[in-house]
Amino acid sequence: MRNLREKHSDLPKKLTPKARREAETKLRTDGRHCPTCLQRLASLSGKSQTANRCAACGAHRAAGKRCATCHEESVWEGKTSAACQSCGAHGSKLRVVAGALER
Numbered sequence: 001m002r003n004l005r006e007k008h009s010d011l012p013k014k015l016t017p018k019a020r021r022e023a024e025t026k027l028r029t030d031g032r033h034c035p036t037c038l039q040r041l042a043s044l045s046g047k048s049q050t051a052n053r054c055a056a057c058g059a060h061r062a063a064g065k066r067c068a069t070c071h072e073e074s075v076w077e078g079k080t081s082a083a084c085q086s087c088g089a090h091g092s093k094l095r096v097v098a099g100a101l102e103r
């Protein structure tokens, strides 16, 4: 059995799959957690701005790329996966980044 809980330490332990998905979406879109790995982002000192890079997984806000689901320019890109900070969509870059599937 693989223990995936360590990566999601911000979540309560006992959740139904649906509740877990909703809790994860909340974390992804709250601006204080990395949308791709759900680790808490280091806040920028002195400003209320949200961080745009995750120290844990190396994901960063992909400027100029749009979410395939909500078309907001709030996509974060990691090495292999991507996630949208606006609607909480996540998965492979092909699924999340608008236009990546074309061609």
Ligand SMILES: [Zn+2]
Pocket: 034, 035, 036, 037, 038, 039, 054, 055, 056, 057, 058, 059
């Ligand atoms: Zn991350």
Ligand SMILES: [Zn+2]
Pocket: 067, 068, 069, 070, 071, 072, 084, 085, 086, 087, 088, 089
């Ligand atoms: Zn989106």
